[in-house]
Amino acid sequence: MKHIHLLFLAIIVSYSCQTKPTQLGNQKMVVFDNTNLYFDMELKKNPNNHKDSILRLDAGRVLVKKVNLPSYQMQPSVTITTTLTSNGDPWDKSGSVFVIPASASASFLDLENKTVKKEQFQNEYIGIQQEKIDSNLVYKPNIELLRFMTPFGVGFFNNHEKLKDAKPVYIPKWEDNVVWKQDITHLLPLLENEVYIGVYVDTWNKQGYTVSVELDFTETTIPHHLKKERGVLPVLNTTKYAANQKFYDAFSKGNLSIAIPVQSTLKNAKLYYIATGHGGYAAGDEFNQKENIIKLNQKVIKKFTPWRDDCASFRRFNPSSGVAMIPTTYKGKKIEERIASSDYSRSNWCPGSDVKPEIIALGDLAVGTHTFEFAIPKAKAIEDNDINYWMVSAYITYDK
Secondary structure, three states, rough: HHHHHHHHHHHHHHHOOOOOOOOOOOOOEEEEEEEEEEOHHHHHHHHOOOOOOOOEEEOOEEEEEEEOOOOOOOOOOEEEEEEEEOOOOOOOOOOEEEOOOOOOOOOOHHHHHOOOOOHHHHOOOOOOEEOOOOOEEEEOOOEEEEEEOOOOOOOOOOOOOOOOOOOOOOOOOOOOOOOEEEEEEHHHHHHOOEEEEEEOOOOOOOOEEEEEEEEEEEEEEHHHHHHHOOOEEEEEOOOOOOOOOOOOHHHHHHOOOEEEEEEOOOEEEEEEEEEEOOHHHHHHOOOOOOOOOEEOOOOOEEEEOOEEEEEEHHHOOOOOOOEEEEEEEOOOOOEEEEEHHOOEEEEOOOOOOOOOEEEEEEEOOOOEEEEEEOOOOOOOOOOOOOEEEEEEEEEHHHHH
C-alpha cells in the first residue's frame, strides 16, 4: 500500500511540475509585401541591387527571403495567402511559392550560386529529387507551398486603350488583383524557426508582377504534449527554379523512378502530388489531356488526368487575353461568338487559378526502400519552339 501512495504522489508531483505551454496567439507573418518580381539580366550581375533582405535569383524570376517563423507549443493551423498584380507583363505564367527544407545540406540556392555543380548529379535534369552529392552533402528539392498561374495582365491592363472593347458584357469589372489562399497546416514541420521561403514566376518581362505572400498562424487549444508529431519528406520537384536547370520534358522519354529510403516507420503516410502541363501550342501538353500514373513499389496508387475545363470563369482576371471570333449557330442562325485565350481548358490550370494537390493515402510505410514511379505516357518532348514540359512536385507527410 505504501508503494501505491508513493507512486500516486510521484504522479501528482510530475504533473504539477509540467511547464505550462507558452501561448503565442495568432500571428501573421508577411514574407513578401507588394514586391516587384521581374526579369532583368542586370540582376545576374548584382542580385541584391535593391539593398533589401531579398535574394533575386535567375535574373529576378525567383525571390528568396530568410524568415523567422514562430515555433508553437500549442498546435496551430497555417494558411498561405498570395496576392498578385501585373506590373506590365501581359502574359499567363507559371508560378510557385516554396520553402527550402531546413534539413537540406544542399539546395537550389547552391545550384544558383554554383557551389554544387551539374556534374555532381546523376540525372541530366538536375535538382529535381533528393540526391547525395558527396560524403557531406545531401541535396533536397524545394517543397511547394502553393502552385499558381498568373492571369493575363490583371490590374495593369484594366484600362488599357487598346483593350477597352475586350471586356465581355457578363463581366461587371476587371479585377485589380488575384488572391489565392490554401490551408497548409500539414506542412507545419517545415514552417518553424529560421527558413528560406521563395516565390517564382516564369516572367521574361522587365516590368513583371507585384506579389505579396503571407502566412497566417491560428493557435488552437491543443497543448504541446498532445500535439501530433509530424514529418515531411520531399520526393520530387521538376519546376525550373535555378538558371542552370532545364524544363522537364523527360516524361516523353520514359517513367521517372525515385527511391525513398525509410529509416523508421512512417505512420499514416500521404503523398501530395501537384502536376500541371505546359507549352507546345494547340498540339502540346498545355491544351491536351494527358493521363498521369503514379506507382508505389510497382503497384498503381493513382491514375488520373489533370484537367481544368472551367477557365472561362476566370475571365474577369484576364484583361490582356487575346480574343477571337468563333463561328457558331444560335437558334438556327449563323453568328460569331467571342472567346478569349484565357477561356480555353488546360492541363490542370487556368490563367488566374491556383492548383490544389492530389492527396493519396499510403498507409504506413515500413523501414526499407520504397520506389515511386511517375509516368505521363503521352507527354511530348521539347522541339524547337514547342516548349512542352510538366511541372510536377510531390512530397510525403506522415505521423511519427
